[in-house]
Amino acid sequence: xxxxxxxxxxxxxxxxxxxxxxxxxxxxxxxxxxxxxxxxxxxxxxxxxxxxxxxxxxxxxxxxxxxxxxxxxxxxxxxxxxxxxxxxxxxxxxxxxxxxxxxxxxxxxxxxxxxxxxxxxxxxxxxxxxxxxxxxxxxxxxxxxxxxxxxxxxxxxxxxxxxxxxxxxxxxxxxxxxxxxxxxxxxxxxxxxxxxxxxxxxxxxxxxxxxxxxxxxxxxxxxxxxxxxxxxxxxxxxxxxxxxxxxxxxxxxxxxxxxxxxxxxxxxxxxxxxxxxxxxxxxxxxxxxxxxxxxxxxxxxxxxxxxxxxxxxxxxxxxxxxxxxxxxxxxxxxxxxxxxxxxxxxxxxxxxxxxxxxxxxxx
Ligand code: M6R
Numbered sequence: 001x002x003x004x005x006x007x008x009x010x011x012x013x014x015x016x017x018x019x020x021x022x023x024x025x026x027x028x029x030x031x032x033x034x035x036x037x038x039x040x041x042x043x044x045x046x047x048x049x050x051x052x053x054x055x056x057x058x059x060x061x062x063x064x065x066x067x068x069x070x071x072x073x074x075x076x077x078x079x080x081x082x083x084x085x086x087x088x089x090x091x092x093x094x095x096x097x098x099x100x101x102x103x104x105x106x107x108x109x110x111x112x113x114x115x116x117x118x119x120x121x122x123x124x125x126x127x128x129x130x131x132x133x134x135x136x137x138x139x140x141x142x143x144x145x146x147x148x149x150x151x152x153x154x155x156x157x158x159x160x161x162x163x164x165x166x167x168x169x170x171x172x173x174x175x176x177x178x179x180x181x182x183x184x185x186x187x188x189x190x191x192x193x194x195x196x197x198x199x200x201x202x203x204x205x206x207x208x209x210x211x212x213x214x215x216x217x218x219x220x221x222x223x224x225x226x227x228x229x230x231x232x233x234x235x236x237x238x239x240x241x242x243x244x245x246x247x248x249x250x251x252x253x254x255x256x257x258x259x260x261x262x263x264x265x266x267x268x269x270x271x272x273x274x275x276x277x278x279x280x281x282x283x284x285x286x287x288x289x290x291x292x293x294x295x296x297x298x299x300x301x302x303x304x305x306x307x308x309x310x311x312x313x314x315x316x317x318x319x320x321x322x323x324x325x326x327x328x329x330x331x332x333x334x335x336x337x338x339x340x341x342x343x344x345x346x347x348x349x350x351x352x353x354x355x356x357x358x359x360x361x362x363x
Contacts, residue, residue, distance in 0.1 A: 007350045009151035009243070013336050014202065016156050020329075021195040023145040023160050027167050028188060035171045035188075039140050043172040046121060047094035048075045052084045052112045054360065056154040056238060057100040060126075060161040062231035063328045067169035071325075073178050081108035082363065084115070091119035098124040100165075102149060102157035103359035104132020111363070113137055126164050128157050142168070151351045152358050153243050155336050158235065159198075162329045166191065190323045194330075200320040201333040205341075208334065211298065211315050212341035216244065218269050222260060223250040223335075225273040226283055228328045232273045232335055239339035243353050244346050253286040264295040269314070271298045271338065273331050276305035277324045284309060300334045 005011040027035055049068055051061040058080050065076040079087070081099075085108060091097070097120035099113045104127040113134055116123055125138040128146050135141040144160035170187055173179040179187070215221065221240060225233035233250035240248040251260050253272070264270065270290050274283045280301075287297050287309065296314035299306060306316045322330045343350045 006344070007151065007340075009153055009155060009336075009340055009350050012149055012151050012155045013333070013340065015147070016159050016333070017195040017198040017202070019146050019156050020159060020163055020198060023163050024191060024194065026143075026145055027164065028191060033185065033188075035167050035174075037140075037171065038142065041096075041122070041124065041140065041168075041171070043072065043074065043175040045094075046074070046096045048077065048092070049096050049098060050077045050079075050091070050116070050120070051098045051100065052079055052081050052109060053100040054081050054106050054109055056158050056235060057102060057106075057109075057161060059231045059235045059238070060100050060158055060165060061098075062234065063162055063228050064165035064169060066228040067166055067325075068172060071169050071179060072172035072176050074172055074176065081106065081112040085112045088115070091116055093121065095120045096122045096124060098126065099134055099138070100126045100161055101132070101134050102128045102144075102146070102154055102161075104129045104134040105359050105361050106134075107361050107363045110134055110137070126161055128160070150358070152353055152356050153239055153336075153339065153350075155332075159329050159332050162332070163191070163194070166326065166329070187325060190326050194326060197320050197322055197326075197330055198333065201330050204317050204319070204334060205337055208317060208337045209341045211317075212338060213345050215246070215269055215338065215342045216345035218246055218267065220263065220268050221246055221248040222263065222268060222270045223248060223273065224253040224256065224270060224283070224286060225250070226253045226279045227277070228324075229273045229275070229331060232328055232331045233271075235332065236271060236273065236335035236338065239335055240342060242356060243339055243343040243350050244348055245354075246342065246346075253283050256286050256289065261289060261293065264290055264293045266294040266296060269296050269298055271300065273300050273335070274305060275302050275319065275322065275324065275327045275331070276308065277327070280305060280308070287313070300331065
């Protein structure tokens with residue numbers, strides 16, 4: 001049942017405020033001041049976290065690395081499961097291993113988990129399907145409560161994975177004494193405000209639909225982001241290529257001049273995911289480098305960011321203001337909607353893109 005939407009993907013994008021609110025209520029019950037986990041995790045007993053996943057779930061790990069390192073000062077190693085399992089990395093004492101998977105059945109992620117079993121101090125997982133293999137074989141599985149996800153392109157599972165990882169990072173920060181009680185309550189307030197912000201962000205659907213008709217003409221598209229928005233650039237590019245078959249790449253903004261800028265001309269739209277944060281000025285200079293070469297910038301930012309970017313930007317998508325902490329969750333919405341509307345404009349099979357399976361149970 002597509003609930004009145006044209007595709008499951010559209011329904012799953014639109015469901016995000018509701019499913020996030022549900023997931024928040026499980027981990028942050030109304031009236032509680034603390035994060036409630038299904039079982040305790042002692043973050044003072046571990047020295048490092050190894051996070052492993054594939055595809056979009058791997059990009060959620062990329063975002064979470066910023067959170068765990070910045071908030072909890074916990075060193076994080078991340079890798080894609082297909083590399084991790086054959087690299088056979090050392091797993092030093094004091095390592096917790098965390099696997100992220102919507103389906104809980106991805107072959108490479110499961111193999112990476114089995115490699116860590118008996119080596120890591122604790123095997124954790126962040127999963128959507130509670131009865132899945134990855135869930136069962138973990139010491140502690142944290143459900144994301146996204147509900148069934150049917151579209152091959154992962155949408156609500158990504159934002160729910162991010163939510164659970166954000167709360168885990170805050171819990172780690174609290175236990176490790178890296179955050180004051182007041183700061184923690186401020187962050188939890190940010191989390192509680194998320195469903196409302198997601199609802200606001202979804203109103204960009206119409207403008208995104210209009211500009212996606214132009215994007216659908218492109219052969220190549222670049223996505224740029226800095227800090228925790230860099231993984232969002234990767235996610236935006238993956239979503240777009242998966243369902244619209246347009247070649248897209250995500251880069252860290254600062255990497256532009258180390259190669260990819262050679263691709264830029266007036267045929268290559270460059271989508272910049274950049275809320276006005278501490279790194280915004282640096283992103284502006286990257287945009288100027290693109291514009292000086294005739295590149296067309298699509299800036300996804302808040303009102304202040306769009307204002308300070310000035311003239312010369314090809315198109316803008318205005319997002320609500322959001323804390324730097326939770327911007328990666330909110331900016332998933334434009335990443336998803338840009339891919340969705342571009343694919344619809346091209347007339348591709350959005351829910352069942354060619355060559356792809358929802359769950360990759362063979363390597
Ligand atoms: O079920 P999983 O989360 O383990 O799946 C991982 C990837 O196969 C998945 O995220 C894939 O990249 C999606 N199609 C992305 O939209």
